[in-house]
Amino acid sequence: MDALNQTRVTVFVFLGLTDKWVLEILFFLAFSVTYVLTLLGNTLIIVTIVFTPRLHTPMYFFLSNLSFIDICHSSVTVPKMLEGLLLEIKTISFDNCIAQLFFLHLFACAEIFLLTIMAYDRYVAICAPLHYSNVMNMRVCVQLVFALWLGATVHSLVQTFLTIRLPYCGPNIIDSYFCDVPPVIKLACTDTYLTGMLIVSNSGTISLTCFLALVTSYTVILVSLRKQSAEGRRKALSTCSAHFMVVAFFFGPCIFIYTRPDTSFSIDKVVSVFYTVVTPLLNPLIYTLRNEEVKSAMKHLRQRGFFMKSGT
Secondary structure: OHHHHHOOOOEEEEOOOOOOHHHHHHHHHHHHHHHHHHHHHHHHHHHHHHOOHHHOOHHHHHHHHHHHHHHHHHHHHHHHHHHHHOOOOEEEEHHHHHHHHHHHHHHHHHHHHHHHHHHHHHHHHHHOHHHHHHHOOHHHHHHHHHHHHHHHHHHHHHHHHHHHOOOOOOOOEEOOOOOOHHHHHOOOOOOOHHHHHHHHHHHHHHHHHHHHHHHHHHHHHHHHHHHOOHHHHHHHHHHHHHHHHHHHHHHHHHHHHHOOOOOOOOOHHHHHHHHHHHHHHHHHHHHHHHOHHHHHHHHHHHHOOHHHHHHO
């Protein structure tokens, strides 16, 4: 045990996205803009929902939570990535790497559960509108959000435990720009096949199960729309299409990354960038560009001078 502690890796080195400094500068500028827009866009959605009484409904309550999670999710990886793009040697301590891994899975799993809850909310609203106010009252919404954070915490603790229990005594170069379970456990000084299978059974099962539940709920919704009026179909399709776009962009990379143990592809970094940098920006873009109620609420707050007052 003493020998293992003496040789334990204390610092990991990221290979980053590229070793060409011109591309690093371009990536830094592009991702800096993306990150700032992510923070501003999602904060704008939260502020709009909080200060617009008519948006105090379950759907927008969940949407504000989604914006909060997106802010946290991107903040776990993007600042460290931006720092690395300006440094020749990109390092992170072992403890900080584990912390980044924990919070990455915490917010990612929370988003998976929240998107599933949002799909259920739309299912009840469209397929059982007469029971909606009873089924999705605010007490139930708060309980669902509490449950999703509890489930996400358990998931993240499991992933973190499976990672830190392995011995790290040799290689310390991570072929990525952030700490995640698959690239980190490859550096362990032991056979990780069983650990990899346990990780896939955890992350992969959650991703696939929730995705299938989402697809099922939207299939039922689409079938039920035949009984709706033309205006009802238009409004339901507008809301559900925006939600499903977010679901597709988020679940695609999750399923691609976390359902295959001990396998890596050259496209993994591209998928990871989309998953950690681009997707958190899609929420404000999709929901503001396609949602008339949110756009109307933002316009009303702007006319009242709310955003200018907030900025002074």
